[in-house]
Amino acid sequence: MVQPNQNQPVANPATTAAPVRRAFSVLLLIAGAFLGIAGAAVVGLLVIGPLMLSHRQDLPFERLYGNYAVGLLSRLNAPNVPNPVADNPRALRAGRDAYTGSCAVCHGADGRGKGFLGMATYPPATDLTSHDAREKSDGQLFWIIKNGLSFTGMPAFGDQYDDQTIWAMVSYIRALQNRQAPAPAAVPTPTMDQLDRANPDGTAVERGAAVYFAQGCHTCHGPTGNAPGELALRRGGGETAEAIREGRRGMPAYSPGQISDTDLADLIAYIDSVAPARNGEGGFFEGRGGDRE
Numbered sequence: 001m002v003q004p005n006q007n008q009p010v011a012n013p014a015t016t017a018a019p020v021r022r023a024f025s026v027l028l029l030i031a032g033a034f035l036g037i038a039g040a041a042v043v044g045l046l047v048i049g050p051l052m053l054s055h056r057q058d059l060p061f062e063r064l065y066g067n068y069a070v071g072l073l074s075r076l077n078a079p080n081v082p083n084p085v086a087d088n089p090r091a092l093r094a095g096r097d098a099y100t101g102s103c104a105v106c107h108g109a110d111g112r113g114k115g116f117l118g119m120a121t122y123p124p125a126t127d128l129t130s131h132d133a134r135e136k137s138d139g140q141l142f143w144i145i146k147n148g149l150s151f152t153g154m155p156a157f158g159d160q161y162d163d164q165t166i167w168a169m170v171s172y173i174r175a176l177q178n179r180q181a182p183a184p185a186a187v188p189t190p191t192m193d194q195l196d197r198a199n200p201d202g203t204a205v206e207r208g209a210a211v212y213f214a215q216g217c218h219t220c221h222g223p224t225g226n227a228p229g230e231l232a233l234r235r236g237g238g239e240t241a242e243a244i245r246e247g248r249r250g251m252p253a254y255s256p257g258q259i260s261d262t263d264l265a266d267l268i269a270y271i272d273s274v275a276p277a278r279n280g281e282g283g284f285f286e287g288r289g290g291d292r293e
Contacts, residue, residue, distance in 0.1 A: 056122050066123065067132050070149060071140075077147070078139035085167045086138070086174075095172030096182055097231065097250025098165055101220035106153060109184050111176035121153035129177050141170045160252035168250070185231055190223035197270075208270025211263045215254070225275035233275040240268050 085091035100109070106118035111128035118125025126133060133141075145166050148156030157166065175181035190213065198213050199206035212218065225233025241264060247253030259267065 063123075070144070071132070071136065073149075074136065074140035074143050078137060078143040080139060083138040083142075083167050083170055085164065086171055088168075088171070091164070091168040092171050092175060093182060094165060094250040095168035095170070095175075096184060097220060098161060098169050098252070099172050100184055100187070101216065101250075102157060102160075102252060103169070104184070105216065105219060111173060118153070123152055125153065128173050133173075134177055138167075138170050138174070141173060142166055145169055157252070159255065161247065165247075165250065185220075185228055187218075187220065187227045187231065188222045190218050194223040204266045204269040205273045206270075207263070208266035208268065208273075211259065211267045212270050215259065215267075217267075220251070223274075225271060233271055235272040235275040235277055240271060 099107075104115055106113075106115040106121070106125040107128050108114040108118065108125075113119075113125040113127040115125060136144075142163075144154065146156065146158040146161075146163070148154050161169070172181060195213060197206055198210040200210040201207075202210075213223075220231055221227045221233050222231070225235075227233075243251065244254050244259065244264060244267070254264075
């Protein structure tokens, strides 16, 4: 029989248990930190998040961080190509038309962020003539217009304008920055009597008026299609539905998800009721299909 070595040291239970206790303490610390972070996230989502909906003033460094985030995101995603219509006067006019209808309501006619909706949103609409806007490349501006910016009032226009028109809008923004933009069209504003015609539960013409004003058609074409020059509407042609669905140079396209077929019929009924007859004179919808440069 083998006898145990009497001189072999016997393990001390206290010494053996110490590393186990330390490891257990570390695990408890990690679990506590994880639960603390998770608890803080839940409090943030359920309490702080809703309170932020009433947030209307910049916190310290908030605007600086916002500009950094927008700049970084747009740099990473922007197309690394020059503006293909940078020196095209016709595209500049198309960019002006698109800007007038879709951008000026927030950014203002001069691009300084003083549109009647831009001042009321938070964060407010960007001053497109500011240093930060000037520093962005054409590709960055293109990406922002096409894709929009979450958690701001900046919508995405990629589903309404083709790339050529978005590049034209970039050209017009650059012209605003350099004070070389063509003068915006003097589009008439609607009177109360004209707005009173809009009734979503009324006749086809009244329902069409409601669609016309709700979609902002009057910002480009005037309340009765009476905008000056090429922006004027004319009734009596068969191009109106196609133009609304597919867009025209400087005009967004409206899918059935935005204007249903029923609303489209009402909209055309309103246009035909107020716009002057063609009398051989083309209007905005005529002859501009595919004219995207």
